[in-house]
Amino acid sequence: MNALKSIKIAALALTALAATNAAQAQEKLSLYNWGDYINPEVLTRFTEETGIEVSLDTYGSNEEMLAKIQAGASGYDIVFPSVHMHDIMSQLDLLAKTDIGSSPGFDNIDPQFVRASTDPNAEYCLPYAWGNVGIVYNKNKVDELSGWADLFELAKSGEKIILLDDPRETIGIGHILNGTSVNSTDEAEVVAAANVIKDNLENVSAFSYDSIPLVQSGDVAAAHWYVGANIFVQQNPDILEYIIPEEGATMYQEDMCVLKNAPNQANAKKFMEFYLKPEIAALNVEQQMNGTPNIPAQALIPSEIADNPSIYPPADVLSKLQIFEDLGQDLKLYNREWTAIKTAQ
Amino acid sequence: MISSKTNVDRRRIMLLGLLVPPTLFLLVFFIVPLTIMVIYSWLEPGLYGGVVWNFYDLNYGRILGWADSRYEKFDPVYLAIFFKSVRLALTTVLICLFVCYPAAFWISKMSDTKKNLFLFLVTLPFFVSLIVRLFAWVLILRPTGFLNQALMGTGLISEPLQIIFTDTAVIIGMTYVFIPFMFLPLYASIEKLDMSLLESSSDLGATRLQTFRRVILPLTLPGIIGGSIIVFIPALGNFIVPSLLGGAKVLMIGNLIEQQFLSARNWPFGSALGMIVMAAILVLLVYYVKMMTREDRLARTPSIKEVQ
Amino acid sequence: MSPILNITGATKRFHTPDGKSVTALDDVSLRVEQNEFVTLLGPSGCGKTTLLRAISGFEGLESGAIEIAGSPVTHLPAHKRPVNTVFQNYALFPHMTIAKNIAYSLDVADTPKKEISERVGKMLDIVGLAGFGDRKINQLSGGQRQRVALARSLIAQPKILLLDEPLSALDKNLRHKMQQELKSLQAEFGIAFVFVTHDQEEALTMSDRIVVLSDGKIQQHGTPEDLYRRPKTEFVARFVGESNLFEGHVVEASSQNALVQIGNGQKVSINKSGLREGVKVKLLARPEDLSVGHNADREGLKFKAKIDQLFFVGADYQILATTHDGLAIKATLRPSAQSRDPIGSPRSEIEFFIDKEALHVIAAEAVHE
Ligand SMILES: Nc1ncnc2c1ncn2[C@@H]1O[C@H](COP(=O)(O)OP(=O)(O)OP(=O)(O)O)[C@@H](O)[C@H]1O
C-alpha cells in the first residue's frame, strides 16, 4: 500500500520534472569548445538578448572532441572543429545543415575563410576565428628571436625551450625548416621533418601546452605557442614577446558547427547568427587576441590588436602560413614518428 | 525434514538475492567494458576513430613483431615504453614502501588522538584535485621553484637542479600521488602486529635485525604486497604525472594509450596496448593469489604425520 | 654456591601521560637459588610483571642491580640475557609451524640444522606434542599452545625461566594438569623458575618459595608454610589463605610470653617473645584451627556465635558465623569419625574454640599497611 503510494508520487515527480525540462529546453544552448576559446562576455550578451541559457564544456584537441562525440557524448549543440576536422565531421555525417551561408549577416564574412572542401557554400558551418602558431619568449632570457632556427640555436646555447605536445604542430616545425609541406604524406619527408625535432630533442625540455607561466617566470626561455599568447604579452609587455617565425608557421582556423544530434538546433542557429554581428565578433577578438573572418568587425577592434603584425600579419607573412589538412590514413605516419621522437632520448 | 528442506531453499534464494546485485555490477562495469576492449583490440581501426568490423591482428603485430607495412609497422619501441613504465612504476613502489614502512610503524605507536590526526593527514590530499596538486609540484620543482630556491638559499647548490620534466620528476610525482595507497594497507598490517611477538623474539635471543627479518617482515608481508600491488597497477598505467611533471617527454605506456584514443584516432591499437598492460598485471595477480593460497594451505591442511 | 639470580635494590618508576608517577618497583631485593621454584604473588598492579620484565631485560631500572649466575646483566639487552620468558598470551609466532616456533632461539643462534631438528624432536616429546611439529599455531588448543611456549623457552636451556601468569587463560582442570607438568618440567630441566600469579592457591601448591609483593615492595618471602603459618603482616595474612583476625593489645609481657586481650575482653597467653606491654596486635587463626565446643583442658579463645551460612564440601563443613559481639568468623570443620551428626544449621547457635597454640601474632607496626 505504502510502496504503491510512494511509486505514484515518484512517477508524478518524474512527469513534473520532464514537463519543466521540456519548458526549459527552449531556453538552452550547449557549447563544446576548446578551453579559453570564447570571450565569456559574448555568452552573457547572448543570454541577455535572447534569454537562452548557455552552458560550456571544453576540450583540448580536435581528436579528443571527435572521440567523445563518436563515443556517444550527447547533449552538445555547437562544436568548434578546425577546418580539417570540419571536413572529417562532414564525411562522418556528424554535422547539421544550417544554411548559415544564406543568412543575411553572412556578407560580413571574408569568403577566403570558407575553407572546408566539404562545405564550399557554408551550408553547415560558420568560420569562427583564426590564428597562427609561433613562438613566445622571455625578453630577459633572449634579446631577439626571429624564427625556428633561432629557437633551436637558443636551446643549443643551454636555455630551455618547450614545444607543443601535438604531433602535427611539432613535426610541422621540421617541415617548415626543411621546406616541405606540413601536410606532406611522403614517408621520407615526414621522417626527415621528425628528425629535425629528434636532432634537437636534447635541448627541448618538455612538450606541453602549459608553458606560458614557465616562460614568464624565466624557467623556460621560449615556447612554441598560439597567437593567443598575445594576451599574456599585453599583460607583461616588458617580459614577454610573441612572434611569427620568419621561416613560416602554421595557421589554424576553427569553424562553428552544429551537431546533427544537437538537442537545440534552433537556438544553435540563433547563436550563429548572433555571432555574425560585427560588434560581437569584435568583442570576442578583444579578449581572445586572434583573427576574425568578419570584415566589418576588424574596423571595431582596438588598434593595438588590429595593428599587431603577429595577429593580423601583412600579406607576405600571411602567405607563409600553412593550414593543416586531414591526412586520413597517413596520420599514422605522424603518430609513429611522434612516438619515435618521444622515445628517442 | 520437510521444514529443513524449505529452510535450505529459502537460504538459497536469499543467497541468490544477495549475489545478483554484485554480479550485475561486475558484469556491467567490469566485464562489459573489458569485453569491448578485447574485441576492439582485434578489429581494424576506423579512419577517424572507432572501429571497422574486420578481424585484424596487426594491432598486436605492431607491438609483438609481425606487422610490416607502411601504416602498421612493428616497432620495438612499444615494448621498450612498456618496460620503461614497469621500471618507473617499480621504482615508485619501492620508494613508497621505504617512506611508508617506518612512518606506519611510527604512527602505529602513537596515542589514539595523534594516530587519528595522522591518518587524517595522510588522506588529506584526496580532498584536492590531482591536477591542482601536480601543478603545485611543477611550481616546486621548476628551476626558479621553491625547492631550488631553498637549496640555493642554504648554499647547498649553486646551480638550480634540473628536476622538472625528467624521470626523477615523474617518480617524485607518482610517489607523492600513491603514498596514501601504500600507507593504508601497510598501516593496517603493522597496526595489527602484536608487539609482544617482538619482545618474545628478542627474549629468545634474536637481534633487532633478526627480529625484523624473521618476525616483523613476514607478518607485515600481506600489507607490503597489498600496498605494492595497489600502487604498482595505477602507477604503471599513469599518464597524468608523466605528461605534467615529465613534460610529456617522459612517455609511459599510459600516455601512449591515451594518445591512441585522444589524438591518434586508433582505438584498436590503444585497446591492444591496454590488453598488454592488463596481461602483465593479470600475471602478477595470479602469482600473488597463488602465493597467498599456498600460505593458507600451509596453515590449514594437517600434515601427514598428525593424521596418523 | 652463588644464587642464580640476585636482585639488589631494584627500583622502577613509570611516568603516566597525565604527569603522575607510579612506583612499580620499590627497592626490591631478591635472591633465587639454582633449581628453585619462586613465585611472585600479589594483587593486580603490584609490580609482578615489571619485576619479570626487569629480569628479562625489557624494562630498565632507575637504581639497583641484577646479576645472573654471578655476572651483572643490569645493562645487557634482552636478547643477550640467559633467561627466557613464557608470556601470558604465549606470544607464539603465528606465521611459523610449531617446530619452527620451538626452534626459534636455536635458529637465531645459527645452530646446525641437524642439531636443531634433533633437539626440537626431543622437546616435542617432552611436552607431549610429538607429531605436531608441522602444524601452525592456530590449529592448537590453549593447553597445546602453552606447551609450545614452554618448549620454545626451554629449548635453549636458559639459566632461569620466567613465567608471567602462564596458566591464567586455561580452564580449571587443564590448569591443575599444567601445574603438575610445570613442576615436573622444572625438576627435569633443573633450572630456576620465576613464576607470576595472583592466584594464592596456585602459589601455595607449586612454589619452593613465595614472594609477596604489594605496591612495588616485597612484603614477605618464604616457604608456603612460612607464609601461611607465620605471615608478618596483615596484608600477607589476608592475601595468602583464609583468615580470622582478632584485634587486641598486650596487657602483660614477659620474656617468653605475652598476655593479649582481644576486643571482647577475653585474654589469652601467647608463646611469643619481644612484645612490649600496651602494643596493639592482631591474632590470626586459620579457619581449620577452629573447633566446636569447649575443651576445658586447653587454654584458648572461645566464641559463642550464630551460624550465617554453612556449606558441606565433602570432607569438611565451611561455616560463616557471627559472634555475639559482632565479629565475623570463618571456620572449616571436619566432623569426627564417630559422630556423623550435622554440626549445625543456619541460624543455630554454635560455640567455637581456638587453641592458643594455633594463634599467630601479627605485631602492631606491621598491622596497618
Ligand atoms: N609502561 C607503563 N607505563 C606506565 N605505568 C606502567 C607501565 N607498566 C606498568 N605500569 C604501572 O606499574 C604498576 C605495576 O604494573 P605491573 O604490570 O608490574 O603489575 P602486575 O603486578 O603485573 O599486575 P597484573 O597482575 O594486573 O598483571 C601498575 O601500577 C601499572 O599501572
Ligand SMILES: [Mg+2]
Ligand atoms: Mg602482570
